[in-house]
Amino acid sequence: MGEIMVDNFNLEEFFSGDIDSFNYSSNLPPILLDAAPCHPENLEINRYAVVIIYVLVTLLSLLGNSLVMLVILYNRSTCSVTDVYLLNLAIADLFFALTLPVWAASKVKGWTFGPAMCKIFSFLKEVTFYSSVLLLACISMDRYLAIVHATSTLIQKRHLVKFVCIAMWVLSVFVSLPVLILRNTVKANSLTLVCYEDIGNNTTKWRVVLRFLPQTFGFLLPLLVMVFCYGFTLRMLFKARMGRKHRAMWVIFVVVLVFLLCWLPYNLVLFADTLMRTKQIQETCERRNDIDRALNATEILGFLHSCLNPIIYAFIGQKFRYGLLKIMATHGLVSKEFLAKEGRPSFVGSSSGNTSTTL
Template sequence: MEDVNWEDFSIEDFFDGDFSNYSYGTDLPHILPDSAPCRPESLEISKCILVVIYALVFLLSLLGNSLVMLVILYSRVGRSVTDVYVLNLAMADLLFALTLPIWAASKVNGWIFGTALCKLVSLLKEVNFYSGILLLACISVDRYLAIVHATRALTQKRHLVKFVCLGIWALSLCLSLPIVIFRRAIYPPSSSPVCYEDMGNSTAKWRMVLRILPQTFGFVLPLLVMLFCYGFTLRTLLKAHMGQKHRAMRVIFAVVLVFLLCWLPYHLVLLTDTLMRTHVIADTCKRRNAIDQALEATIILGFLHSCLNPIIYTFIGQKFRHGLLKILATRGLVSKELLPKDSRPSFASSASGNTSTPL
């Protein structure tokens, strides 16, 4: 064997050769790129645009939901069960809207507000979502009982509705507790601080549990209740040719549809993320980054929902417009001639002995 003179050899000789035609082959599957830590990719949207969107949603939600609450509280005579649910719905949206400036600031500078505020704004976001869908489910049950079964227990229900709303707020708080317990301000060494869950060594496992349980009880089940109740309600209205009540139900159907359009995409993406992290579907860097970007986009759509209900009431809800005009006329801000002769300062009026016309 020929001896090698190592004294004449330098490290630069490793890089002098032509390696262009050299190939390195193994029998390993091509999974190495996805086995390595993924480089996160943010959604390509300007921070300034996000701040403008959040600011507009904040202002519209603050004004719109305040007016909704004012009209309902002003119309004590003739207030229906649905009105009470709508009042609580506006209250939930208004509380959430107050957190939007903080979310907007965090998009620009990262989470610089500490753990206490992280827990509080996360709590309000979760409570807003769960109370929203639970209140819509209760409205669907109320309409189902009033129209399909023509129940006459409206007097009793008006007393019970307060306790139902308290129960909804309590249940929403319970479903939101995991977020409050585990969320905190996290300061990664190479990126901006974030407000996120930290569960120690079992973060991945517990995050799946804390996603599946609230989504089941706070989204899937109420959604099934709404589909059942509104399906039979709509069938009854069409079969009985109850045109006036059918027109009144348009507002509720619009509210439910807008809620689903705003929040369903986010929860579908969240479900996909859960399936990926539990390895039901393949976990790759490309898919993970796509899901992260989809979560960023759909959460903006969810935030947008907080300002949309008042717009629906204004353009579709005749009773809301009449109630608002009456308040303005009483304060001398508009002419009383603009008021319709049969207007009432309420969201609901009695359509018959057994049912109420909502919104």
């Protein structure tokens, strides 16, 4: 199929009447001049399936992250450095999930909430995404310093870790500013509005440039930090045969592994889409539709991440389960005999105190 270079076409033609295509469609015109029409392949049933998944993820995230926050705050007098990070992580995941119903509704009827809400929800989604991954990188650095370099004096001070968390939130706000400035309601067709970057005729070009921020600060750099820190930390634990002593360390490791499994596929597909947009690989209708479908599927997998951390804590984190049962026993939801049977988990102190009072 021949590749046609068209420099100027209006946004209505670009969207070709389909409200789902605005997320990913490249600057290939909707109808190739030397071939059959190239229309995005989006089935109505798939659109509503995505809405259902978004709503379920939101409910699970609200429940799970609220419980994590409850357990940490209930035991705040004894919370560790890692707990402070996990509290902020739960807050970020919770607010990220709160934006999903809005995006779900926009997939069905387009954007009906106005320009101001377009900016606000886009900005909130970006800030909470960045803060979540940056906090995971901070946790890996904290464990690396505590175990490999035994810098307990510095990282045990909880007031210092609060400043680190604030710095991560401020950085997240800063890298999210382009979305706040550039997002607006744009006509996808004569009847439908979408929430999209609006940079005039250069929208497609700048949207590729703007991908540098989420793929660098939101994935690549934090991933490199995590791989470096956990690689050396696990190497030392195996070398010293301290795996059982640092059992809670494995919970954090699983949290990072789940992050990788959730977001790596999306970033790989996004990279392929960027190559196609920049003409590094040939763009065809078939390839364009394949990448669009892959982006939709892997984005859902990434969104699922916001509700998975509490599930990890519940199934692997002995301390979290005990903390939750303790709260339930206090309010008469479970018997104290059951709580005693569950038993208070024992922890051997690491170089920074308990690896986590929650995990």
